[in-house]
Every structure is written in structure tokens, then in C-alpha cells.
Amino acid sequence: MLAIKVVAKDAENAKNFLLQQENLSRDYHVFSKDGFVYFPIIKKTAQYPVVSVQLKKQEKKEQDLKKILQDKLTTKEQEVLKTAFDHIGTIAILEIDNTLKKKEKIIAQALLDALPSVKTVLKKAGIHEGVFRTQRMALLAGVNTRETIHRENGISLQLDVEKVYFSPRSSNERIRIAHCVKKGESILVMFSGCAPFPCVLSKNTPAKEIYGVELNPLGHKYGLKNVALNKLKNVFLYEGDVRTVVPKLGKKFDRILMPLPKSAEDFLDVALAAVKKGGIIHFYDFLHEEKFHEASDKIKKACKTAHKKCRILRTVKCGQYSPWTFRICVDFKVE
Numbered sequence: 052m053l054a055i056k057v058v059a060k061d062a063e064n065a066k067n068f069l070l071q072q073e074n075l076s077r078d079y080h081v082f083s084k085d086g087f088v089y090f091p092i093i094k095k096t097a098q099y100p101v102v103s104v105q106l107k108k109q110e111k112k113e114q115d116l117k118k119i120l121q122d123k124l125t126t127k128e129q130e131v132l133k134t135a136f137d138h139i140g141t142i143a144i145l146e147i148d149n150t151l152k153k154k155e156k157i158i159a160q161a162l163l164d165a166l167p168s169v170k171t172v173l174k175k176a177g178i179h180e181g182v183f184r185t186q187r188m189a190l191l192a193g194v195n196t197r198e199t200i201h202r203e204n205g206i207s208l209q210l211d212v213e214k215v216y217f218s219p220r221s222s223n224e225r226i227r228i229a230h231c232v233k234k235g236e237s238i239l240v241m242f243s244g245c246a247p248f249p250c251v252l253s254k255n256t257p258a259k260e261i262y263g264v265e266l267n268p269l270g271h272k273y274g275l276k277n278v279a280l281n282k283l284k285n286v287f288l289y290e291g292d293v294r295t296v297v298p299k300l301g302k303k304f305d306r307i308l309m310p311l312p313k314s315a316e317d318f319l320d321v322a323l324a325a326v327k328k329g330g331i332i333h334f335y336d337f338l339h340e341e342k343f344h345e346a347s348d349k350i351k352k353a354c355k356t357a358h359k360k361c362r363i364l365r366t367v368k369c370g371q372y373s374p375w376t377f378r379i380c381v382d383f384k385v386e
């Protein structure tokens with residue numbers, strides 16, 4: 052049986068990834084041994100090491116969303132059914148096609164039946180909007196709540212999915228950055244939200260200190276809760292605009308993260324002023340795959356204005372935003 056092999060601390064992260072990709076086999080049990088967890092998969096993936104192992108077969112096969120809905124949706128309806136969804140703690144967030152509006156509660160109940168860990172099913176009821184990039188949700192089935200505790204990469208995150216911007220699909224990116232961190236680093240996370248990056252970095256790296264700055268008062272409040280929830284001692288969070296707060300910190304950082312959903316380039320000057328010589332900046336952008344070079348162009352332009360030299364280290368795809376358009380991260384060194 053094909054399976055991915057991950058260290059135990061990354062198990063929740065790997066599971067969420069497989070669920071989002073619809074690549075977790077329901078035919079076999081998950082198996083753990085010697086500090087590793089083995090997840091049975093349907094097809095090979097480049098994201099994790101794939102091995103061949105003997106796994107115990109499930110006595111009762113769980114069906115995927117399309118299978119359990121095959122008698123309740125027409126063939127045409129099944130074609131437009133989006134089986135991928137955001138799984139945040141005990142909440143599942145669906146994107147329902149307008150043509151399936153009359154069947155949305157049936158679909159939501161099917162998801163509740165398929166995933167015992169899900170207690171609430173919501174649907175996206177609007178686009179990300181406003182300066183905080185939040186999104187309205189509507190209840191479809193289960194417990195009427197927007198708050199949950201999400202687990203990934205060895206940490207727990209409490210948040211309100213409707214009032215705080217958070218993407219579980221960035222869990223792989225968060226652990227990727229963690230693997231880059233060296234002992235003793237001082238790190239700044241701009242636009243830190245409910246503190247997923249600070250918490251993951253504190254829990255999984257030998258960093259000396261992690262600072263986070265968040266404009267959304269509620270996001271900052273949840274961030275403080277999450278620092279306490281995970282008993283972290285080297286995370287320091289500030290509420291406010293990074294353009295105002297960061298200069299007041301009076302610090303230079305070895306590594307700066309800029310995970311703003313959009314328009315991060317407007318704050319490159321702030322990051323460049325706060326990074327140490329030889330420091331690393333992780334710049335995020337949304338671009339069509341034929342225009343990835345534009346992110347590097349923005350960086351080089353900002354560096355030229357700031358009279359600094361930079362070296363692009365790598366460009367990484369870390370999520371698909373729409374067809375042919377991806378969220379990318381450009382890692383660059385300020386020299």
C-alpha cells in the first residue's frame with residue numbers, strides 16, 4: 052500500500068493536506084511507528100516522501116463526498132460539486148456553486164456524516180473584503196458557531212473563522228519557513244493575524260524571539276490567546292499598523308515574513324528598513340504563473356529605492372488562488 056511517511060509532529064499538517072487534495076485513502080488505517088506516521092494515499096504526491104508499507108484494511112469503508120451523494124445529486128450536479136473544502140478545527144467551509152443552492156443542506160449533512168471530526172458546516176457567503184480581508188459565512192449544518200480550535204504543526208490555534216483571516220492551506224508553507232530558521236534568529240512576522248506563523252516558528256524552531264504585528268484588533272486578541280494556549284515564551288505580539296509599530300520596536304531582524312493576502316509590496320520599504328544586513332525576507336504575492344517574475348521585479352525596485360542590494364534565493368508556489376493564479380513566496384537575501 053502506498054503511504055506518505057511524516058514525523059509525528061507534522062502528522063496533523065499532513066492529514067489536512069491530504070484531505071484538501073482528496074488523496075487520503077479511506078480503505079486503510081493510519082499507522083505510527085518509531086516517531087513516524089504513515090498515511091495511506093490514493094495516488095503519489097511530491098509534497099511528502101512516499102513509501103510502500105503494509106497497512107491494516109478498514110473494516111468499514113468511509114465514502115467520499117461524491118460517493119455518498121451519488122443517489123442525491125444528478126450526474127450534472129455531481130460535475131459541478133466542489134469536494135475540496137477548508138477544514139479548520141471542527142469547522143468545514145464549503146464553496147457551493149449557485150446551481151446547487153437547493154441541495155446545499157443535503158451536501159452539508161453528507162459532509163457531517165463523512166467526517167466525524169467536523170461539527171459545523173459553513174458556506175462562503177461573500178468574498179474576502181475590507182482591510183482585514185475577512186469573509187462572511189452562512190451556517191448549513193451542525194453547531195451554529197464560527198469559533199474553533201485548529202491544530203497543525205504541533206500547535207493549537209483558537210480563532211473565529213468569520214472575523215479573522217486564516218488559511219489552513221498555508222500550513223505546509225508555515226512549516227517550510229520553520230525548516231529555514233537557524234538557531235538564535237530574531238524574526239518579525241508582519242500581518243501576523245491570530246499568530247499561526249509566530250506559534251509554528253516558536254514551537255518548531257530554535258529561534259531566539261519572534262515578533263508579530265497585526266492590525267485587526269480581534270486577530271491580535273486571538274493571537275495573544277494562542278501564545279498563552281501553546282505556552283510560548285519567546286513570542287511578542289503588537290497591535291497596530293506595521294508602518295507605525297515596526298519602527299517603534301527599535302530592532303533589526305534576521306528574518307522577516309510578509310504574509311499579507313494582497314498588496315504586501317506596499318510595505319517592502321518597512322521590511323527593508325528593519326532587516327539586518329544578510330537577513331532574509333519572505334515576500335508573498337498572488338500572480339498568474341506566467342507573471343511570477345513580477346514579484347522579483349517589485350522586490351528589486353523596492354531595494355533600489357532603499358539603496359540596498361538583494362539576491363533572490365527562490366520562488367515557491369504555496370497555494371492556488373484561482374485557475375493559473377497562485378500564491379507564491381519569494382525568499383530573498385538583503386546584502
